[in-house]
Amino acid sequence: xxxxxxxxxxxxxxxxxxxxxxxxxxxxxxxxxxxxxxxxxxxxxxxxxxxxxxxxxxxxxxxxxxxxxxxxxxxxxxxxxxxxxxxxxxxxxxxxxxxxxxxxxxxxxxxxxxxxxxxxxxxxxxxxxxxxxxxxxxxxxxxxxxxxxxxxxxxxxxxxxxxxxxxxxxxxxxxxxxxxxxxxxxxx
Ligand SMILES: CC(C)(COP(=O)(O)OP(=O)(O)OC[C@H]1O[C@@H](n2cnc3c(N)ncnc32)[C@H](O)[C@@H]1OP(=O)(O)O)[C@@H](O)C(=O)NCCC(=O)NCCS
Numbered sequence: 001x002x003x004x005x006x007x008x009x010x011x012x013x014x015x016x017x018x019x020x021x022x023x024x025x026x027x028x029x030x031x032x033x034x035x036x037x038x039x040x041x042x043x044x045x046x047x048x049x050x051x052x053x054x055x056x057x058x059x060x061x062x063x064x065x066x067x068x069x070x071x072x073x074x075x076x077x078x079x080x081x082x083x084x085x086x087x088x089x090x091x092x093x094x095x096x097x098x099x100x101x102x103x104x105x106x107x108x109x110x111x112x113x114x115x116x117x118x119x120x121x122x123x124x125x126x127x128x129x130x131x132x133x134x135x136x137x138x139x140x141x142x143x144x145x146x147x148x149x150x151x152x153x154x155x156x157x158x159x160x161x162x163x164x165x166x167x168x169x170x171x172x173x174x175x176x177x178x179x180x181x182x183x184x185x186x187x188x
Contacts, residue, residue, distance in 0.1 A: 018073065030049060030050065032108070070126075088102065104119065124185060152178075158177070
């Protein structure tokens with residue numbers, strides 16, 4: 001963690017910097033979420049995806065930052081300040097079941113290099129050490145095993161097979177609810 005002031009939280013890994021997205025990132029977000037291969041794996045992103053959708057999303061994540069969620073832009077250090085993905089920690093206000101959930105996507109030009117596994121690792125450390133979350137949950141569609149693998153590599157285990165809403169496909173699809181316990185993560 002670079003800074004302890006919540007509005008300027010920054011996370012760092014060997015290859016990545018993660019921090020709040022900026023307005024100038026909205027073009028990159030609009031371009032990537034316009035791609036079928038990305039949006040089909042997300043539960044609620046609209047398709048087609050417009051700059052107005054990105055602007056509305058930007059307003060929501062800024063309003064909820066540090067209250068109900070933290071949404072980080074992912075920036076590869078060697079590309080300076082170009083956003084290449086997004087990862088969020090959501091549901092922080094559900095006190096009866098204190099278990100934030102993760103959501104993420106990576107620009108397709110950067111797939112297959114271990115970058116999202118690296119990003120998930122750093123946001124898990126943030127959730128457990130900074131937010132003191134007892135556990136973290138995430139879901140993925142059966143038809144998206146790469147995402148399941150990203151979770152497994154970071155210590156998530158399958159809790160149950162379930163149906164997940166796909167806005168893109170307009171129906172529920174088979175998927176998995178995954179969970180990573182802080183105690184297991186600390187001991188791994
Ligand atoms: C899923 C996604 C985040 C993965 O990002 P990434 O940086 O390429 O992931 P990583 O390189 O860190 O790891 C991917 C792992 O999945 C594996 N994988 C890739 N395709 C696979 C497949 N079809 N079946 C099984 N495993 C697969 C890779 O081999 C790798 O595992 P390994 O390191 O053990 O070899 C990226 O593809 C993406 O953004 N997809 C669209 C949006 C999305 O799916 N978001 C998640 C919603 S739950």
